[in-house]
Amino acid sequence: MSRKLFGTDGVRGRANTHPMTAEMALRLGAAAGRYFRRDGRNRHRVVIGKDTRLSGYMLENALTAGLTSTGMNVLLLGPVPTPAVGFLTRSMRADLGIMISASHNPAEDNGIKFFGPDGFKLSDEAEAEIEAIVAGEVAPAQPANIGRARRIDDGRGRYMEYAKTTLPSGLRLDGLKVVLDCAHGAAYRAAPDVLWELGAEVIPLGVKPDGFNINDGVGSTHPQACAEAVRAHGAHLGISLDGDADRVVIVDQTGRVADGDQIMALLAGRWAAQGRLKGGALVATVMSNLGLEHFMAAKGLRLERTRVGDRYVVERMREGGFNLGGEQSGHIVMTDYATTGDGLVAAMQVLGAMAETGLPASDLVAQFEPVPQMLKNVRYAAGADPLAAEPVRRVIAEAEARLAGTGRVLIRKSGTEPLIRVMAEAEDEHVLREVVDGIVAAVEQAA
Template identity: 50%
Template structure:
């Protein structure tokens, strides 16, 4: 059996792979591990969820698991993932649990854990929790059993934090925004946050019923927010995912603005205010070469990490940097958040539009994305294929052909026996030709 925890917690088909029994065991084990690391007080955990129907079941299981191990529970209800992370730090809690599968389809669900301060758990702590899942452990009784209460002001605490984290003195008055809430955790909070910041807000997919989260909407389906921007003649469209840790955008003409472009816009804004530490942006290897070229021209360094927000967060913390993120729209501003926060990202993006008087299309034009081709090749041993001499020789030849006009990335999948072949080039034709050549060689090695 592989490691239970992935790069973003534990995920699976709810009630089949991710069962209430497993949720209860994870929560109880987490509480025991935390209690043993600090015996000075009784652990306190904040628990939130997105609106998936299975979240109700898993919330009950997680809450029971925590209380059965002697942890007190603050039940925050339906909240975005970054809100739970924030509340852990704000309330001085020992643990945060978010029940969500983010942008995944409704039948899936997940359990994300946050440590003290709202940071993601280190691998070693996750391993300790997993190792103790099947241990019976001693259970507290009487007054030592954990207590459960609802955190009734969770929404207001998070909204106040968001509005305080925006650039000082910047109002969004005069901006008309369409926000696609993905029928997810931010269905009420995102429109309210943008209204309080001064914008005229038109929400869509803001009526979660437990079954419609991410269904043909949100950051993975930009068609409807694009159409709504045109219909309402809005200045910008914002698209979140089910737990609102991501933000993608659409400009007034319907042009899509991805995480790379949003990172560039925010990096330039921070640098202008003298707040971009060491003039450095952190991005993953999947960010388009166009971002690197734009930042180089602006005198901004780009530090590159492996794919996954976990690695972006590690680099941000290690270097004390100000901004990092992924092409998918998962951006982190460490001065204000310990994880990706789609609402904070959107507020900062719209504040830049308001402060400069420039359209989103004009701001985003700083990044000219190179055509990118991604080919997934199924293999029998992804590590061996990626290291094969024939594959490495083919990559070297492709890199020589592209020079500084493009790049090649071969990456074994983190979850499947796939090798992902990514090529960027000045033209789509060239990218497709080189991508197919490399894919053929990768397939022949298997």
């Protein structure tokens, strides 16, 4: 069953523009409610969290109307990180979890992500079924079966207490000075409080959301702000989360930025040494650096690759019984702790390693030398398909032949924006630039 409404991470778009309208949110809520109430009973519940975008109010109310119209009881969490929704969906025995967020995108965008009763994101098949219901007529509940809605005031606190349990009992972060950039997003209260309660000295950044400033010059897509603060304050570490706190990048004490690949390498190496790495493998996407693959092989471990999207990483982890995976962008999935990427918990694993080993961050988050990699994005008009153009296919084939045995080329459409992502890796940086620029030029001309 094909999907047109759902992308690689739920439904996403510009607020008040299809599909991110109140009308569509209402229909999505009603369709999801009907999908999860197929047995007709009136005991079902859904938890809804959101980040700090202004449009979150609109979408939250519309989803609530749609869900209650089909008999779902709605529990409203307010601003909480995406992993909190996954955790609380299971903890509160809900049938469905929904996160309203466009993650690292700018404030004018928003999105709707769905979680099943097990706390994991819905499968492609489930999303396709919900999309089919949206396209048809959604049968409302009888008047006596309309659902109720209520606010859950302590959802953030429940998640915070759980997050703290992911560090070994008795381990404290005393003496560590940490810059924590929350991107003016969903973790702006939870993350600083957790680290402070564990003993760290926290220098907060990006903790004053106003509905419009989420990810604006801060957060994991703009780690320079965190790096500058680390150097200015002489901090031991910088943590830069994204708008919904399901991804993280780390800044060492010198201001150098470490992406998700380096974080995964650190955790994989430590967990393998401790006998905790299930299956002797790490699951990552095709975007992860070749250097990570070489690092894993040198330790006698495997790197299993999936298509781009943390949902596909999680699917492979569950299929193979693996407990560590993620994306170069900073989604770190640790199924021992969470059902989705959790930026705060991943950062705490790095802090825990610092506390246990006494080593500086620069020694811990530079596990391998990356193979030179270049990524460029090309925007294209709706309805266009630049990758189908013969000149583009020819240039890509020539690039693949040129890098055969010394690098690789990866061209794909973004699942969340109208972008063609052109990525290549090669030992020779001059050749790398020529290859990427050549493909970008061809795609731009076709677009």
